[in-house]
Amino acid sequence: MGLEHAAAMQTEITDQRIEGTRVFRAPGRVNLVGEHTDYNEGFVMPAAINFATTVTVAPRADRRLSVFSENCEEAIEFDLDDPKLRAASHWSDYVKGVAVVLEQSDHRLRGANLRIHGEVPIGSGLSSSAALEVSTAFALLANSGHCVAPVDVAKLCQRAENEFVGMRCGIMDQFISCCGQADRALMLDCRSLDYRVLPVPTDVRLVISNTMVKHELASSQYNVRRAECEAGVHHFAQSRPGVRALRDVTETELERARVDLSEVIYRRCRHIVSENARVLEAAEALESGDLDSFGQRMNESHRSLRDDYEVSCKELDLMVELAGHVDGVYGSRMTGGGFGGCTISIVEAERVKDFERTVARGYEEETGLKPEIYVCRAAAGAGEVT
Ligand code: ADP
Ligand code: MG
Numbered sequence: 001m002g003l004e005h006a007a008a009m010q011t012e013i014t015d016q017r018i019e020g021t022r023v024f025r026a027p028g029r030v031n032l033v034g035e036h037t038d039y040n041e042g043f044v045m046p047a048a049i050n051f052a053t054t055v056t057v058a059p060r061a062d063r064r065l066s067v068f069s070e071n072c073e074e075a076i077e078f079d080l081d082d083p084k085l086r087a088a089s090h091w092s093d094y095v096k097g098v099a100v101v102l103e104q105s106d107h108r109l110r111g112a113n114l115r116i117h118g119e120v121p122i123g124s125g126l127s128s129s130a131a132l133e134v135s136t137a138f139a140l141l142a143n144s145g146h147c148v149a150p151v152d153v154a155k156l157c158q159r160a161e162n163e164f165v166g167m168r169c170g171i172m173d174q175f176i177s178c179c180g181q182a183d184r185a186l187m188l189d190c191r192s193l194d195y196r197v198l199p200v201p202t203d204v205r206l207v208i209s210n211t212m213v214k215h216e217l218a219s220s221q222y223n224v225r226r227a228e229c230e231a232g233v234h235h236f237a238q239s240r241p242g243v244r245a246l247r248d249v250t251e252t253e254l255e256r257a258r259v260d261l262s263e264v265i266y267r268r269c270r271h272i273v274s275e276n277a278r279v280l281e282a283a284e285a286l287e288s289g290d291l292d293s294f295g296q297r298m299n300e301s302h303r304s305l306r307d308d309y310e311v312s313c314k315e316l317d318l319m320v321e322l323a324g325h326v327d328g329v330y331g332s333r334m335t336g337g338g339f340g341g342c343t344i345s346i347v348e349a350e351r352v353k354d355f356e357r358t359v360a361r362g363y364e365e366e367t368g369l370k371p372e373i374y375v376c377r378a379a380a381g382a383g384e385v386t
Contacts, residue, residue, distance in 0.1 A: 048180025
């Protein structure tokens with residue numbers, strides 16, 4: 001379908017006079033602490049952020065989905081009954097994947113016109129992909145008269161990304177986009193999906209600094225790290241069959257095994273084991289309002305990711321270092337997979353302007369790159385915009 005036709009159609013669906021037009025939004029997220037622990041069945045601590053993807057949905061009489069992304073300025077259309085729907089390394093994979101997985105899980109869908117408006121920076125590690133999946137799922141389900149619990153929507157969206165798009169991601173992004181709460185972070189147990197709701201003081205901001213780099217290493221090294229963790233699990237499971245993931249390994253066990261592990265595998269395991277412990281300590285700190293202690297755990301997390309897990313890069317290290325020199329910063333670390341992307345800093349609200357100025361200037365002087373800085377608060381999870 002050409003762009004012109006799509007544009008005409010989309011004027012139609014945003015017209016509020018059309019019966020049944022509804023709007024749904026789903027937020028991006030930032031992980032405060034607990035990095036690379038998700039696929040080790042450990043703990044993470046994400047918060048949803050006040051940058052979201054919005055989907056406007058209007059029903060159609062047939063079984064077609066016609067989708068327009070404002071960000072990509074492109075329309076696509078497909079039939080829900082098409083047996084040949086496959087991923088094609090295109091943004092529409094996320095929408096198709098969600099539709100296919102919903103149908104496979106017995107949520108029969110009506111046809112619809114969808115218009116997507118994304119304000120989550122794309123490809124920067126703030127999970128614009130989960131925001132797109134979750135907002136699409138909410139829109140398609142509501143448009144078809146289905147009511148599904150947010151946790152189940154998260155699982156279905158993760159399946160769409162794993163099985164249809166072909167990205168081996170954990171559950172964290174979809175979970176927090178569905179279940180986030182305003183002024184709260186969640187400590188999520190990636191094994192059981194149990195979670196603890198933790199207060200984020202209203203006088204601090206979650207400040208996300210985008211290094212504006214993404215090194216090629218990111219996806220290949222992600223797979224290497226997963227394999228290294230599996231090698232660690234294999235070692236521990238030989239002496240204790242109860243070990244299913246690095247989540248099950250204690251610090252004492254790790255130290256005892258040091259002589260038997262290669263130096264690299266030992267350090268990878270040490271990051272995961274210590275990072276899980278840090279998330280638990282950080283949760284206690286937030287619960288008791290101790291931001292200094294919380295910030296320390298963030299700083300330690302960064303050092304562990306840099307030195308033991310080796311997924312940082314000079315731009316991330318520089319951004320964290322610059323943040324550390326600003327008054328009113330409790331803690332700072334890389335967030336996301338690493339090798340570029342963003343850092344997260346917890347900053348006193350009244351010091352944010354100073355942070356933006358100082359960090360942006362320092363970073364640009366050193367790298368020649370202008371960083372983007374997003375000043376966020378912990379936001380609510382997905383829902384209908386009324
Ligand atoms: P991240 O989730 O960190 O932003 P990903 O690479 O996982 O990065 O997902 C980004 C991809 O998601 C984009 O390349 C695009 O295919 C899709 N996407 C996200 N938001 C939108 C949008 N508003 N419109 C179209 N595609 C989008
Ligand atoms: Mg993503």
